[in-house]
Amino acid sequence: MGMVLLLAWEAALWCGTASLARTRVFRWVMACALAFSMLTQLWLLWLDGLLTLETALPLHLCGLFGVFSIPMLLWRAPAALYELSAFLAGPAAAVTLLFPAVMPCSHPQLMRFAFLQLHALVALVPLYFFRTGKPLPRNPRRALVLGNGYLVAVSAFNRIAHTNYLFLRAVPAATPLAVLRSQGGAYYICALEMLCMLVFVGLDRLYGRVNAYCRK
Secondary structure, eight states: OHHHHHHHHHHHHHHSOSSHHHHHHHHHHHHHHHHHHHHHHHHHHHHTTOOSHHHHSOOSHHHHHHHHHHHHHHTOOOHHHHHHIIIIIHHHHHHHHHSOOOOOOSOHHHHHHHHHHHHHHHHHHHHHHHHTTOOOOOOTHHHHHHHHHHHHHHHHHHHHHTOOGGGSSOOOTTSHHHHHHTTOHHHHHHHHHHHHHHHHHHHHHHHHHHHHHHHO
């Protein structure tokens, strides 16, 4: 289901940029779909009495970039946010589509649809900017520093509010995060850091080759 949704959005993306007018329309479509996905999940949680401090805030990475992507699409994409979207949020959202941890509720199909659509769109935002003429970002150092700063800030918030944003206190079962967390908290954080650095280096090389190919 997640891959079908992702492929459908990708097909629409590549067909929706033929002219400036259609590009603007598609930006609005993506922004409205992001807002719909997030508001739908909050509404479903509210219906079941599950809307709490631990579930309501967009502090998970994909929720955060669900929010940030709306002004990025409608007005301007700052360089730092574009780098974070391309190096961190987009790839993380794409992986989440393969291991969706959807919160149970009384309307599971609608919740799953909203969850998958949100993550598919977050994964496609950097591709959209590339498709409309913006080169893929290079040098992920700033993204790594900002990502670590956000990790520290959310960790502090989790301690104060007793929440579990970014899955720093507990992780969803049957996901790669569960395998890493099973070795202990310190191992979990160090493994995440190493994985991020490896992914960032790989993406930096990939983006460089894609940019060079498109300049030919």
